[in-house]
Amino acid sequence: MARHRSKARNKQRSTNRRTQLVGLTAALAATAGTIGLTASVGEASTASTGLSPSQADALTAARVERRDLGSRDATRIDLSLADARAYQERAARGTMRARGALALSAAKAKSARIVAAKAKADAAAKAAAIAKATALAKAKAAAPKVVLPTTGYHLTARFNQAGGRWAHNHTGLDFAAAYGTPVRSVMAGEVIQADFEGAYGRQVKVRHADGTVTSYSHMAEFDVAVGDNVTAGTQVGAIGLTGNTTGAHVHFEVLPDGNTPVNPDPWLRQHGVTP
Structure with missing residues (x-):
């Protein structure tokens, strides 16, 4: 009898242990997410798993808590992702602003360089123009006012x-020189004639600022044309033999009124040169 009771107690203990082990295993599995129990399982779930009502409630509470925890974790992840996107957008906007500022700064620097280069070029051009004008003024100031009509000459005939050899008394001075020697305008003026003029041969006439006209005849060539402006010493032709002449020379005349010749000798002396 005592042995029978002992066996019954041992069997009961074994059954209780198995029940506890099953309940603990189920609770652990629910906590780890390995079993899918629902809140509506009720007594059927309790019977199938061998859980007591209190264990089933604990399992349901653990499951609900796990679901809420997962929901909170998901919400935190969503918020973290939203924060990351907002940060990226702010960073992108900052990058765009920085690039815009750099582009604007580069454009301003380029514009400043262009303005500086133009100002430098304008200043250089102005300085060059001033230098040129100064050089011309110096050259003009240094240039002779009056020169003799040729060089390397000797006089072969004088005025009157x-x-x-002449139809009337001689109307000028004859400057004889080697054929081809340059003939020069004695003063600044404007060329009013460059043509072949009968007995005078190739003839050039220059009208000067005071209205006086000087004439150069018997030349071998023309080096100016009507309308040209010349200075004292500008070549107008070359010593030749054209027209009524017996030797290479230039016949030089001075006509104060443009028509009537006067003695060139005193006129040249009055202007600072001696023939």
Whole structure:
């Protein structure tokens, strides 16, 4: 009898242990998410798992708590992602603003360089123009006011000289020189004639600022044309033999009124040169 009771107690203990082990295993599995129990399982779930009502309630509470925890974790993840996106957007806007500022700064610097280069070029051009004008003024000031009509010459006939070589008394000075020697304008003026003129041959006439006209005849060539402006010493032609002449020379005349010749000798002396 005593042995029978002992066996019954041992069997009961074994059954209780198995029940506790099953309940503990189920609770652990629910906590780890390995079993899918619902709140509506009720007594059927309790019977199938061998859980007591208190264990089933604990399992349901653990499951609800786990679900809420997962929901909170998901919400935190969503918020973290939203924060990250907002940060990225702010960073992108900051980058765009920085790039815009850099582009604006570069454009301003380029514009400043262009303005500086133009100002430098304008200043250089102005300085060059001033230098050129100064050089011209110096050259003009240094240039002779009056020169003789040629060089390397000797006089072969003077004003009012009589002779069978002329229809009337001589109307100018004859400067004889080697054929081709340059003939020069004695003063600044404007060329009013460059043509072949009968007995005078190739003839150039220059009208000066005071209205006086000087004439150069018997030349071999023309080096100016009507309308040209010349200075004292500008070549107008070359010593030749054209027209009525017996030797290479230039016949030089001075016509104060443009028509009537006067003695070139005193006129040249009055202007600072001696023939």
